[in-house]
Amino acid sequence: MDQIGGEANDRASKLKKPTFKHIESELYSYHETLKEIQFLRNNIMFTKENDDENVGGGRRSYISSPTEQIGTRLATHKRLNKLEEIANAIEKVYTGLPEDYRKLIELKFWSKPQIYTMDGVAGKLHVSKRQAMRWRDEIIQITAEVLGWR
Template identity: 50%
Template sequence: MSNAIKATKITFKKIESEWYNYHNTLKEIARLREEIMNPFDEEPEDTNIVKGAASVRVPGDPTARMATRLTTSKQLNYLNEIVEAIDRVYNALPDNYKELVRIKYWSNKDLTWDVIAEELYVNRSTAIRWRNEIVQATIELLGWR
């Protein structure tokens, strides 16, 4: 008996959509990092307040604050987890599986399985089996069900 996680149809579709959106997710991660590292200062400093030598000043550690914001951002952590899982699965794939990923998910073309299989010089059922193995490996790496 296999210990493989039996994925639901919704999980399967969600993982596939993550493969399709991989490059957009990388852009989103870069955008989120930029927002966290260079936040928009909502309250401009009041120029009417004069601070003297005896003023109470809060010492700051902007580097630590930025690092804390980067590590505690749930959205950023979630997107990083997805990208890391896809990277690990992709890098472990044989070359013909990688070509399937490039054609199916990253070419921005809506190709049928027959066309994809023809480009890979395999049967349609073989191409679909490869896709299932890729998605299943990603599901298992993420621990989803």
């Protein structure tokens, strides 16, 4: 990612605190989000919806092909789309980061149980606590930019 370094740091202060906390929360719950996405997709694909209640005749007002119905429900499910947008942004940012930044994400946000403080993460990465916090801030800032959040 070309935003790594001082450039992203300058913009990090412009990110609203609730947005920062929200993205941080999304990073912590990334794996649960992936599970929820799969659950919603399975629920949409394998449950029967839109039974024809058109008893009086006339044309049906919905798509009759089961495959098209499932595709339409997947494409228009707001919660599923929002979760996929967030998960895709996190994955895009993660894969574009240098190895040390990815290790920070794994230690700080994805290790279960959460055993590392920022001091512990910094120690594992062999950097200062302040440097680890700058990296975290940059990761969150870049994720906000990918999501289009402010």
